[in-house]
Amino acid sequence: MFNQLLPYLLAGVSVGGQYALIAVGYTMVYGILRLINFAHGDVFTAAGFFMVYLMASMPLGVAAPLVILLTVALGFTLERVAYKPLRQAPRMSVMISAIGASYLLQNLMWYVTGGLAKQYPVLPLLSDSVQIGAASTKVVTLVTPVLTVLLVVALQLLIKHTKIGMAMRAVSVDFETSQLMGIKINSVISTTFIIGSALAAVGSMLYFTNYSTVTPTVGAMPGLKAFVAAVFGGIGSIPGAVIGAFIIGICENLIKAAGYTAFSDAFTFALLILVLLFRPTGLFGEKTAEKV
Amino acid sequence: MSLLYIDDLRVSYGGIEAIKGISITVEKGEIVTLIGANGAGKSTTLRAISGLVPLKSGTITYDGSVISGQSPQKIVSEGICMVPEGRRVFPNLTVQENLRIGAYLRKDDIQPDIDHVYQLFPRLKERSWQLAGTLSGGEQQMLAVGRALMMRPKLLMMDEPSLGLAPLVIRDIFKIIQTLHEEGITILLVEQNANAALRIADSAYVLETGSLGMHGTGKELLDDPRVKEAYLGKARE
């Protein structure tokens, strides 16, 4: 029994970690701007393409940091161009700008790639096979949850114990008073996008190593799942998003193990509806989601 | 030379002019109070000085240089700190973090300043590790004052510090204001609680729907029958 379930559990924990790395970006941006950054999934996809193009001409050791750098630059630019000019605008306008940014990125990627699916490069080490008990899997399956937990713990330490982390917490509740403290709101918001994009870049390397092809819309599904994870965990809460992501990843794969593969995506979205209906603040969400 | 000089200040929100050309002088070492009814524009005046709202026209001069048009960061770093209306402590930060964030722009050792605030407000010291959101209204007001002191302000602006507090707590707050004044901090105090404010003020201005009304020493206004009628609730005694 356990031996049969093991590969599914491993896959679940691994996918969960990948969702978690994307979900943190959603939840952090929501925590500060009360904005659902619809373009986050497309930033994740772009990170996939960056790797495709970079690995064509350089080794992983150079390409991987460059992918992170480029993705961060993209996330930063996205915020400066699509969101910053709307800081005083009604929330609905920012939301529409986010949707526009998402389509813009997707269409840019169609344009650049010609719409053809690109083969994701085989990343040395990560793509190697290992044997766990009776199950055989890729190294990435084991690396993902460990790396995810390490990165999230580091992020939590940053938020709880550094000056910029304290500023992020302050800005998340009160822009104006934060300004009175001398905090530059825009740099704090940029920092949030930088961190979210960097984690999405790492997530993309782990994700595409398992899924092997990149298309301009491939990020939509993991992006949506990560978004559900963030809502399920309580949007705005980082530990919530991570726990939500692992729960969703594991449940999806257990559903596959039970033979209902066709329903694994439906499960996630049914979960979203249930959470929104019965516990809109999610597992760890703030009780008062409205900003003063 | 005065510490702060506001010259013909105008501020508007959208098309509506909230401040219609006011001039105010704050001398170094004084307590200056700005009284007026709800909606008169008191908070808007302080927010304009802090750089939170843009001026429509006019200039604000501080310590000999024009600060209007500067960013809030720059203005705080010059030593103008604000205790905002409604306290606005960061509820999700601890008491100590609220103090630390008050010194956000400082690079030197802030421990002596934290100790100083705890000495002024021993209640805060006991609650150092508590989240600010769990404090009582009076404690939050003390924390908001303490937080503003962390930048070692030359000019401390307080927006209705007595709002919504019990009489005993209000008395403590006004005592603290006087203590800070004795320490040499210049204070610009906005109050609806005109009585208490005028008692401790060296100089006072009355603001009426965006324009200046009477002006004089605290005592003069306290004795003025028009002020009594409109702001002290002592009409026709």
Ligand SMILES: Nc1ncnc2c1ncn2[C@@H]1O[C@H](COP(=O)(O)OP(=O)(O)O)[C@@H](O)[C@H]1O
């Ligand atoms: N953010 C804002 N947007 C539009 N109008 C505002 C805003 N803030 C204040 N006002 C208006 O400006 C006027 C002065 O308000 P305010 O400065 O808060 O008065 P006070 O502090 O004396 O009660 C009021 O008529 C108020 O409605």
Ligand SMILES: [Mg+2]
């Ligand atoms: Mg006010």
